[in-house]
Every structure is written in structure tokens, then in C-alpha cells.
Amino acid sequence: MGEVELKLLGMWASPFAIRVRIVLNQKGLKYEYFEEDLKNKSELLHKYNPIHKKVPVLIDKDRSVCESLIILQYIDEISQTGPSVLPTDPYERAMTRFWAAYIDDKVFLAMGGILKATTEEEKTDKITEAMSVLELLEETFKKCSKGKYFFGGDTIGFLDVTLGSYLVLLKAAEKVFEFKILDETKFPKLMEWTERFLSTDCVKEVMPKVERVEEFYTKIVKPRWAAASSQ
Amino acid sequence: MESHKGVTLLDFWVSPFGQRARIAMAEKGIEFEYKEENLAQKSELLLKMNPVHKKIPVLVHDGKPVCESLIIVQYIEEAWPEKTPLLPSDPYQRAQARFWADFVDKKVYDCGSRLWKTKGEEKEAAKKEFIEILQILESELGDRKYFGGETFGYVDVAFVPFTAWFHSYETEAGFSVEESAPKISTWAKRCGERESVKKHLYEKEKVYEFVCMLKKRLGIE
Numbered sequence: 001m002g003e004v005e006l007k008l009l010g011m012w013a014s015p016f017a018i019r020v021r022i023v024l025n026q027k028g029l030k031y032e033y034f035e036e037d038l039k040n041k042s043e044l045l046h047k048y049n050p051i052h053k054k055v056p057v058l059i060d061k062d063r064s065v066c067e068s069l070i071i072l073q074y075i076d077e078i079s080q081t082g083p084s085v086l087p088t089d090p091y092e093r094a095m096t097r098f099w100a101a102y103i104d105d106k107v108f109l110a111m112g113g114i115l116k117a118t119t120e121e122e123k124t125d126k127i128t129e130a131m132s133v134l135e136l137l138e139e140t141f142k143k144c145s146k147g148k149y150f151f152g153g154d155t156i157g158f159l160d161v162t163l164g165s166y167l168v169l170l171k172a173a174e175k176v177f178e179f180k181i182l183d184e185t186k187f188p189k190l191m192e193w194t195e196r197f198l199s200t201d202c203v204k205e206v207m208p209k210v211e212r213v214e215e216f217y218t219k220i221v222k223p224r225w226a227a228a229s230s231q
Numbered sequence: 232m233e234s235h236k237g238v239t240l241l242d243f244w245v246s247p248f249g250q251r252a253r254i255a256m257a258e259k260g261i262e263f264e265y266k267e268e269n270l271a272q273k274s275e276l277l278l279k280m281n282p283v284h285k286k287i288p289v290l291v292h293d294g295k296p297v298c299e300s301l302i303i304v305q306y307i308e309e310a311w312p313e314k315t316p317l318l319p320s321d322p323y324q325r326a327q328a329r330f331w332a333d334f335v336d337k338k339v340y341d342c343g344s345r346l347w348k349t350k351g352e353e354k355e356a357a358k359k360e361f362i363e364i365l366q367i368l369e370s371e372l373g374d375r376k377y378f379g380g381e382t383f384g385y386v387d388v389a390f391v392p393f394t395a396w397f398h399s400y401e402t403e404a405g406f407s408v409e410e411s412a413p414k415i416s417t418w419a420k421r422c423g424e425r426e427s428v429k430k431h432l433y434e435k436e437k438v439y440e441f442v443c444m445l446k447k448r449l450g451i452e
Contacts, residue, residue, distance in 0.1 A: 090310040097305065
């Protein structure tokens, strides 16, 4: 196979970009990384993702692939090295895709709901919602892992990176916005998995430090939302 | 869980999402049993097969459920690889097909619904947005026969059920697909000549009747 010339447009705190970087790492694929300022989108971003203008964007030679879960599947299909990110069995693939869509649909929303809540009552409601999502994911973890370390079994897979890419953001949000949902007593298997996931090399290299995200939430996100809700 | 051999589709007659699964199976020559769901009174089977979302369509293959229409279509593609492929074999082309099906999923239904659910300024804004969506898709289609190129493929399957809704959208919002996006209009007619599409899409008047009934029920005049 010829030289792989990959570029990735991303943003340091974006779970969508983080998950792609974890998989590129895991597969030993080299790439040139471009940090995007989402307030001032680059020409590259406009050129390679004209439809959505979002990160991440994977650029392979001169062609782009957009949407994180689509990028992950593409990487799986072009790489000759590293474990497969998706299972090979069609039914297991369908289940994996289903849960990945669920995670992206619910986790992000649940987290946003808590952060944006304007009253204590609303916050409590949103926390309850988030807990029920995690409950379902605890069950899903047990089913998918079949007693092994990750959703993907022995190695990190599609669901691990999809859910895992939110972890540091969640931990930082808990601290800055004063709530707790990552509860070891309620979700023991899932919490074990979070520590295991975060301490894996290909993840550590890419995951932002929790303090950096806390600062980002404190200095940028919180004031921005406070301003928006007071309008 | 009953180990029922074969394929069953839990669906709702006019659902464009369900129609994606029906058309995909028809294209691939896969036999299936169709089960109409009463969405006002969901069956035990549906609640059991899709406990998370409680929605149709649900494909049940040898007793095991697959949910979410595009996930179902990809499953159909992968579980019956020997039959007419809907996705290209090249990874980059596959990524493009997935992207465009995802685009249809994100944009068409929601914006389309706003064309008949809203009034005044909101409706005008929705109309403008919908025409833009059609024009983006038209630009992607280009002069090709189908989104899949020479062959009817994944993106065609994802988008074609909405062609039965064009008449409703046009009537409600006051615009013409043929005028705003002529290539999409031609593509829709071409798809309409396929057996799978003829068999599984309803006539535009029937769909419009359904939209009018929904409007009444939702108290929209």
C-alpha cells in the first residue's frame, strides 16, 4: 500500500475529533493535525466540509471524509494494521451502530441539558434523565463486553471510543457545574471501564487534561450560557 | 424469545423510514413478512423488539431485532452480501454514500415536516431551507442516473421515499420541485419506474390525505 497522507481537522475538546484521533493512534496511522478555531473557521474547513463546516474532517490525499462515525468506518476499511474497530458479524455491526447512534443522540443532549438548566428543579430532572441513559449503557456494556475489558471485547472498539470521547468533558462538567452522574455504586462496570479506557495509551495521548476542560467550562462556556439565558 | 425463522418488518404504511427497508429488501429480492403497526396502540412485539425507542421500522431477522432505518438498510446489505449490492466496494465511495444518506436523514424529514406544520414566516423560512436542501442534493447528483451512479444505491434508497411527499410539500408551502431542482425531479420520476419503488411507495394523493389528517389532528389549519 502506498504512503498514507492523512490530515485531520479537529478541535481539542471535541469528542467527535477525539474519537477519530484515538482510532488513528490505535491503528498506528500517521496524520497531520490541524487545530480549528471554531469561531474563525479556516479555509481548509470550508473547502473540505462545505456542507456542515464542522470538525472532525479527515483528508486523505485530496479527498475528505466527514462525520466522525463515518470517518471511523472509513479508517477501519482502509487500514491494514491494528484491530478492527467494528465487529465483522453483520448483526453485531448493526447493534454497534445502534448504540453509537444512541450515545451520540442521548449523552451529548443529557450533558447539555444539565449544563444549561436554569433552575435547580430543571437540573435535577436533567440529571435523572442522564442517569437513565447511563443505566442503559451499563447494561449494554455487560452485553457487549461479555466479561472482557471493553465494549469491543479485548481491544478498544467503536462504542468504546464513541462513549469514551465524552468522558473527560463529563468529569470536568461535574466539577464546574456541580453535579455527579459518574457514580461507581450505580454503574460499577461502566465506571471500571472508564478508568481502564482513560488509562490506555492510545487514549491518554489524545484526551485533553481534565483541568484544561474545567478551565474552558469556567472561563468560556459558563459565562457564555449565563449571558444567553439572561437575555 | 421465539426463534422465528425468516424476516419480519414492523412498520407503518406511510413511513418513509419503513419504506427504505421495504425498498432495500425488494431490490435485493429478500422475502419478508410485513406487519402493520398501530402507532396509537403499539404492539407488545414492537415494545419488546424496540424497547429503547419504541419506533418503527424494526427488522426482525430470525427473531433478532434491528432498529433505525439506515442501520437496517446497512444490515440488509451486509447480511445478504451475495445479492445486488447497494453500497460501492471502494471505501472512499462508501464513505461518501454514508455521508449523503446521513445528510438526507438529518435534513429532509425535519425540514419537510415544518413545511406543513408551520405558518407565515416560519413556513417561508422552512421553504427556503427545503429548496436549499434539494439544490444541495441536486448538485451531488449531478448528471448521474442515480446517486449510486449507474445503479440504484444506498443514497437513492435513503431519499426516494420522500419523493412521495414532494406533492404534499409543494402544495403546503407553494413551490415546485421541478422548478427548484429539476434534476431531482427527473431522478424521482426515474426511481418511480423501478419495481421496488412502485410497489412500496404510496400515490402522492394518498400521502397528502395523510398529511391533511395529521394537520387536523394536530390542530393546524
